[in-house]
Amino acid sequence: MQMNEQRVAIVTGANKGLGLAVAENFVNEGKKVVFVIRNKANLEETKQRFQKEVNENRVMFIQLDVSDTKGIKHAVDQVLTEWGRIDILVNNAGIRYETPIEEINEEEWDQVIDVNLKSTFFFSQAVVPAMKERGWGRIINMSSFGGQAGPLTSGAHYSASKAGQIALSKTFARSLAQYGITVNAVTPASVRTPEMDKMDPAKIAQMVESIPLKRVGEPKEVADLVSYLASDSGGFTTGATFDINGGRLMR
Numbered sequence: 001m002q003m004n005e006q007r008v009a010i011v012t013g014a015n016k017g018l019g020l021a022v023a024e025n026f027v028n029e030g031k032k033v034v035f036v037i038r039n040k041a042n043l044e045e046t047k048q049r050f051q052k053e054v055n056e057n058r059v060m061f062i063q064l065d066v067s068d069t070k071g072i073k074h075a076v077d078q079v080l081t082e083w084g085r086i087d088i089l090v091n092n093a094g095i096r097y098e099t100p101i102e103e104i105n106e107e108e109w110d111q112v113i114d115v116n117l118k119s120t121f122f123f124s125q126a127v128v129p130a131m132k133e134r135g136w137g138r139i140i141n142m143s144s145f146g147g148q149a150g151p152l153t154s155g156a157h158y159s160a161s162k163a164g165q166i167a168l169s170k171t172f173a174r175s176l177a178q179y180g181i182t183v184n185a186v187t188p189a190s191v192r193t194p195e196m197d198k199m200d201p202a203k204i205a206q207m208v209e210s211i212p213l214k215r216v217g218e219p220k221e222v223a224d225l226v227s228y229l230a231s232d233s234g235g236f237t238t239g240a241t242f243d244i245n246g247g248r249l250m251r
């Protein structure tokens with residue numbers, strides 16, 4: 001890579017939690033970063049945080065509901081038109097409901113599968129031609145412990161969508177390895193998010209008790225793992241699933 005060449009990374013759901021931490025790491029590493037954010041107010045708020053990089057044309061903000069497949073194509077076209085390349089995609093946007101099996105209706109099932117799984121497929125599909133063209137690419141899918149071990153509290157639709165992301169990672173990894181594109185899944189559990197900060201402290205203490213490392217994870221710890229997978233150093237690992245769960249699942 002030329003010294004003045006900057007890699008372009010797209011991060012979905014980049015306004016808070018793990019997505020924001022991943023995008024922030026990429027910005028600090030000197031990458032050009034596309035923040036994909038569903039809600040206008042959240043987009044504007046996040047844009048404020050990165051005003052300096054906005055002025056330097058190092059960050060781009062795209063308002064998009066990732067379950068909108070046409071919108072995904074437009075977003076990818078926009079990035080290619082403005083910046084000419086896409087090197088890294090992090091499919092991070094996700095929703096989670098704790099609805100019991102008997103109460104999940106078709107609408108909720110479709111919503112969870114569309115946001116978590118369908119978007120992962122169509123966003124990845126949309127960036128592949130640009131990655132193939134350069135012979136280099138990194139796709140990282142933010143799956144979950146729930147997709148591996150069966151969820152502790154989340155619903156069946158959530159765990160199915162997260163297991164599907166792991167299967168998609170392996171499928172893409174196998175077919176894209178020959179083009180220098182790696183595809184991996186990250187499976188967190190119990191990592192601090194703004195929602196967790198609003199939870200009953202007694203409930204958090206109970207959760208921490210069940211984690212071998214006796215603490216919750218920090219978004220930066222997940223972001224650092226993603227940064228490794230997105231780097232040149234991560235180039236010999238593909239189709240893998242990276243657990244980051246404080247020791248909750250050992251396999």
Ligand SMILES: NC(=O)c1ccc[n+]([C@@H]2O[C@H](COP(=O)([O-])OP(=O)(O)OC[C@H]3O[C@@H](n4cnc5c(N)ncnc54)[C@H](O)[C@@H]3O)[C@@H](O)[C@H]2O)c1
Binds near residue numbers: 013036096143191194
């Ligand atoms: N925090 C954890 O411990 C943990 C554990 C397992 C998996 N995960 C996964 O990590 C990812 C990030 O989760 P988080 O913990 O930061 O949660 P979060 O709820 O803070 O973040 C989710 C992000 O996705 C965005 N999003 C949701 N629906 C969207 C849509 N239709 N279009 C665009 N964006 C949308 C939200 O706006 C938000 O920015 C999720 O995929 C989640 O399933 C997190």
